[in-house]
Amino acid sequence: MATNKVNTLKELIEKCEATSTGTGPSEVIFAKHPEVNIAMDDLVHDLKGKEASNINNSGIRCQLTYLKLNLTEEEILKAVNESIEEWDEGNKDA
Numbered sequence: 001m002a003t004n005k006v007n008t009l010k011e012l013i014e015k016c017e018a019t020s021t022g023t024g025p026s027e028v029i030f031a032k033h034p035e036v037n038i039a040m041d042d043l044v045h046d047l048k049g050k051e052a053s054n055i056n057n058s059g060i061r062c063q064l065t066y067l068k069l070n071l072t073e074e075e076i077l078k079a080v081n082e083s084i085e086e087w088d089e090g091n092k093d094a
Contacts, residue, residue, distance in 0.1 A: 006012045055066045
């Protein structure tokens with residue numbers, strides 16, 4: 001019985017590329033094995049979570065550097081100011 005198991009990262013990449021273009025038989029692998037996509041999703045989430053944790057644990061300068069690389073100044077300031085407003089609203093009676 002043939003297996004759909006992939007043995008190398010190169011093979012996985014080739015199967016993904018064939019699937020995305022609809023040119024290869026690998027659609028069967030991803031159609032029959034949606035857990036492959038779930039496993040990759042989980043890995044990405046885990047790695048990004050670790051990255052976020054490292055950035056957050058490194059302090060505000062690291063956070064700002066990361067944010068500046070990924071967001072506009074407007075987006076950063078909007079999020080910060082909304083957070084300040086929410087905190088002020090929740091603590092105005094304190």
